[in-house]
Amino acid sequence: MAYEKQLEDLAAREAKARAMGSPKRLAERKAAGILNARERAALLFDPGTLDEVGLLAQSTRPDMHGKTPADGVVSGFGRIGGRLAGANVADFTTYGSSSAEVHGKKQGYVRLACEKNGLPLIYLNECAGGRIPDIMGAAGIGRAGEGGRYTRRRSSPVLAACLGLTYGGGAFACINSDLVVMRKGAVLAVSSQMTTSVAIGEESDPQNLGGWRLHTETTGYVDAAVDTDEEAIAWIKRALGYLPDHANALTAPAPFDDEARSDALLDIVPESRAKTYDMRKAIAAIADAGSVLPVKDRYAKVAVTALARIKGRAVGIIATNPMFKGGALDPDSCGKIASFIVLCDSFNLPIVFLADTPGFLVGLESEKRGLPGKIMNFMAALELSTVPKIALVLRKSFGQAYLNMGAGRSDATAVWAGSEISFMDPAVAVNIVYAVKKDDDPARFEELVKAVSKDTSAYDLAAPFMAQAVIDPRDTRAYLANQLDIFSRRLTGGIGEHRLADWPPAI
Numbered sequence: 001m002a003y004e005k006q007l008e009d010l011a012a013r014e015a016k017a018r019a020m021g022s023p024k025r026l027a028e029r030k031a032a033g034i035l036n037a038r039e040r041a042a043l044l045f046d047p048g049t050l051d052e053v054g055l056l057a058q059s060t061r062p063d064m065h066g067k068t069p070a071d072g073v074v075s076g077f078g079r080i081g082g083r084l085a086g087a088n089v090a091d092f093t094t095y096g097s098s099s100a101e102v103h104g105k106k107q108g109y110v111r112l113a114c115e116k117n118g119l120p121l122i123y124l125n126e127c128a129g130g131r132i133p134d135i136m137g138a139a140g141i142g143r144a145g146e147g148g149r150y151t152r153r154r155s156s157p158v159l160a161a162c163l164g165l166t167y168g169g170g171a172f173a174c175i176n177s178d179l180v181v182m183r184k185g186a187v188l189a190v191s192s193q194m195t196t197s198v199a200i201g202e203e204s205d206p207q208n209l210g211g212w213r214l215h216t217e218t219t220g221y222v223d224a225a226v227d228t229d230e231e232a233i234a235w236i237k238r239a240l241g242y243l244p245d246h247a248n249a250l251t252a253p254a255p256f257d258d259e260a261r262s263d264a265l266l267d268i269v270p271e272s273r274a275k276t277y278d279m280r281k282a283i284a285a286i287a288d289a290g291s292v293l294p295v296k297d298r299y300a301k302v303a304v305t306a307l308a309r310i311k312g313r314a315v316g317i318i319a320t321n322p323m324f325k326g327g328a329l330d331p332d333s334c335g336k337i338a339s340f341i342v343l344c345d346s347f348n349l350p351i352v353f354l355a356d357t358p359g360f361l362v363g364l365e366s367e368k369r370g371l372p373g374k375i376m377n378f379m380a381a382l383e384l385s386t387v388p389k390i391a392l393v394l395r396k397s398f399g400q401a402y403l404n405m406g407a408g409r410s411d412a413t414a415v416w417a418g419s420e421i422s423f424m425d426p427a428v429a430v431n432i433v434y435a436v437k438k439d440d441d442p443a444r445f446e447e448l449v450k451a452v453s454k455d456t457s458a459y460d461l462a463a464p465f466m467a468q469a470v471i472d473p474r475d476t477r478a479y480l481a482n483q484l485d486i487f488s489r490r491l492t493g494g495i496g497e498h499r500l501a502d503w504p505p506a507i
Helices: 004-018 023-032 037-044 101-117 137-146 169-175 193-199 206-210 212-218 229-240 279-286 331-346 364-368 371-384 400-404 426-434 442-452 458-462 473-487
Strands: 051-053 073-080 083-090 121-127 158-167 179-183 187-189 224-226 303-310 313-320 351-357 389-398 412-416 420-422 469-471
Touching: 037 073, 037 083, 037 121, 037 229, 051 101, 073 101, 083 101, 101 121, 121 169, 121 229, 158 169, 158 229, 169 187, 179 212, 179 229, 187 206, 206 212, 212 224, 224 229, 279 303, 279 313, 279 351, 279 473, 303 331, 303 473, 313 331, 313 473, 331 351, 331 371, 351 400, 364 371, 371 400, 389 400, 389 473, 412 458, 412 473, 420 458, 458 469, 469 473
Parallel strands: 083 121, 121 158, 158 179, 158 187, 179 224, 313 351, 351 389, 389 412, 389 420, 412 469
Antiparallel strands: 051 073, 073 083, 303 313
């Protein structure tokens, strides 16, 4: 057969590259229930759709020739639920999928192709950091980062999974992504504990250095944590379903079972604003059944940020949760909400604000942590955003938080009947103005609270047309759906101006 020798040689080279790195490492991963790079890629893409690039790429160093199959990363394009996307999948069995010249060129090739052609990009990360000795020396450092790119305009969605020890470039790729999921047991940090122990004499457990609890609860860099590789990839695929292919497109609508009224809200939300409840249950009653995907659910819990659908339309939901800190927004929650506004505005997702808040959590600790600046960053993101915004007050909203939670700054503002709106909680105002506390003189306190509470009702807000509607709580879902229909038409076809596309990625 013509070309027989050449074809045999090609097949042998491809087979060697697909075999990946150390057989011992591959066996260890299998025994631990951790997928290898090619298994992850196969799970991410629809069967048979991966169009791999750089399969035969390898290190250009003469002493490494033949030792770095695919140079430690599976790169290419395929379909996810029928949608074209690109991916860079780290192969930790090949020199820890460490960053090096060819490795970086492959990843950059896929990234640029996704940006130019409006395709989502997925990173399945596990990276030992920079490859030594490749990056050592004055010339070597250029191979690690000089040709890299560490900012991005959000022209198409980037989603990442942290699936193992992930340092250096792998960590930075996660931070620069729009949404990040982390497998429990993985680590995301600038450098490993081996580096920190030598460089600064600091010994630390890898999980304390960059584990899932740190990044879901303290830094907020990770949006969700799961138990297995399979769950992480499933989360990526689900999250992608709320986003368009690129910034100049809309997310496709989804089927839904409609309910005319949200009757369950009367049972979920107590009439008395002195009683608490879980806002997440209210959101589930408003959104399409099973459509709510929490984002940063374990971080700054007083603020709820979630992707969801209302009558099939993908939306971003921002809410305050009275179950935590009484619904008072703190510095972390401001950063969490601002970054979520950036996500929604960049990819044409209308935003629904649900406010039930006494205001911002003031005090020494909040001031030390920069609350005034965080409030203004939050407000800047809100005012720069150009996607449709609908604001709703459920029971109460006081002070600057009333504005930050979209009221008066949205296309439509509505309030539940019975809601209270004012500069501050009347009980706090009585203490400030009259220096009377409830425990000191209960009768006098209640009398003053009643006086200060005048003109704070939903109807007092509606009378000067500062709210467009006062609604029955049971009509919440229908009201939001109608307003989204109206304000999502836009002469631009629902595509925003993307004025937040260059907003820095970190909270």
